[in-house]
Amino acid sequence: MTDEISLQGVAAPPLINGELLFEEPWQGRVFGMAKALADNGLYNWSDFQSVLIEVIGDWDHSQSDLNQPYFYYDHFLKAFERLLLKRHLIDPKPLADLITTLTNRPHGHDHSHHTLGVPP
Amino acid sequence: MSEVKPQALRAEALEAILIEKGLLTPDAVDGVIAQFNERVGPMNGARVVARAWTDPAFKQQLLSNGSVAIEEFDFSGGEVDKLVVVENTANVHNVVVCTLCSCYPWALLGLPPAWYKDPAYRSRIVREPRKVLSEFGLNLPDETDVQVWDSSAEIRYLVLPQQPANLAGLAEDDLVEHITRDSMIGVARL
Structure with a gap:
């Protein structure tokens, strides 16, 4: 399965000692989601990479400060969301609503993904 | 909030x-x-082994000076200041441990598996290597000489597994996917 994922170039994920480097759990989740959907045939991995390169390119061009830190998975998340919307796999309204719900939930809630409901 | x-x-x-x-x-x-x-973890090590299987001159260099031989791959991640590669043969089986802690050729094999750091593996593989290997599912004939190599901060070991007969003739790139992490630690054969 790694054959399809380029480990070099601008869209390559960060590695440490040959292992994927996820600095925070959400980064692993979004990587796993993007690849699992490609494995399920909802898009080609190369389609995702093109969007990712586009997102990173946009960011590059918008930087006036060359020392601005680069966070690979922020771009990865943005590219994943952009591709899902472009392919009509998700709708923007329910996504925005759910993000609001999650943002407003009380601290110390149950983090389980399985108990999360999607608002109508 | x-x-x-x-x-x-x-x-x-x-x-x-x-x-x-x-x-x-x-x-x-x-x-x-x-x-x-x-x-991805063990892919670098697998590339080195595949090269050794297909390029006799590289293999010779790898066995005589592993650190120098792998320079051309330009692996990142360090942890292989001095790499010693030990070759499995029909009569000799090599297995690697770090009895003191968990020294491991990270740049070649990725992160070490949990059992590699386990005090039980670290002590038992030295005392009773055949028994431990059999618990990994590797039963070696009595006539096979088992050699245990103790890694340190200065020296990292990599096992060069024997190339299975059914992989003879494959190109280097095609061989890589058949070479497992455990075979390069020495707790499995291919």
Whole structure:
């Protein structure tokens, strides 16, 4: 399965000692989601990479400060969301609503993904 | 109010929606991460072994000076200041341990497996290597000489497995996928 994922170039994920480097759990989740959907045939991995390169390119061009830190998975998340919307796999309204719900939930809630409901 | 990072919330929301729509399962996401790490981790080591199997001059150099031989691959990640490669043959089986801690050729094999750091493996593989190897499912004939190599901060070992007969004639790139991490630690044969 790694054959399809380029480990070099601008869209390559960060590695440490040959292992994927996820600095925070959400980064692993979004990587796993993007690849699992490609494995399920909802898009080609190369389609995702093109969007990712586009997102990173946009960011590059918008930087006036060359020392601005680069966070690979922020771009990865943005590219994943952009591709899902472009392919009509998700709708923007329910996504925005759910993000609001999650943002407003009380601290110390149950983090389980399985108990999360999607608002109508 | 939530104190979770906005990116984490977005990722969580996306996953919930994709699961709700039946496009994704949490297990699929876990599976991708696990498979990817399993494949990518030991890939550098597998490339070195595949090269040694297909290029006799490289193999000779690898066995005489592993650190110099792998320079051309330009692996990042360090941890292989002095690499010693030990070759399995029909009569000799090599296995690697770090009795003091968990020294390991990270740049070649990725992160060490949990059992490699386990005090039981670290002490028992020296005392009773055949028994430990049999618990890994590797039963060696009595006539096979088992050699245990103790890694240190200065020296990292890599086992050069024997090339199985059914892989003879394959190109270097095609061989890589058949070479497992455990065979390069020496707790498995191919």
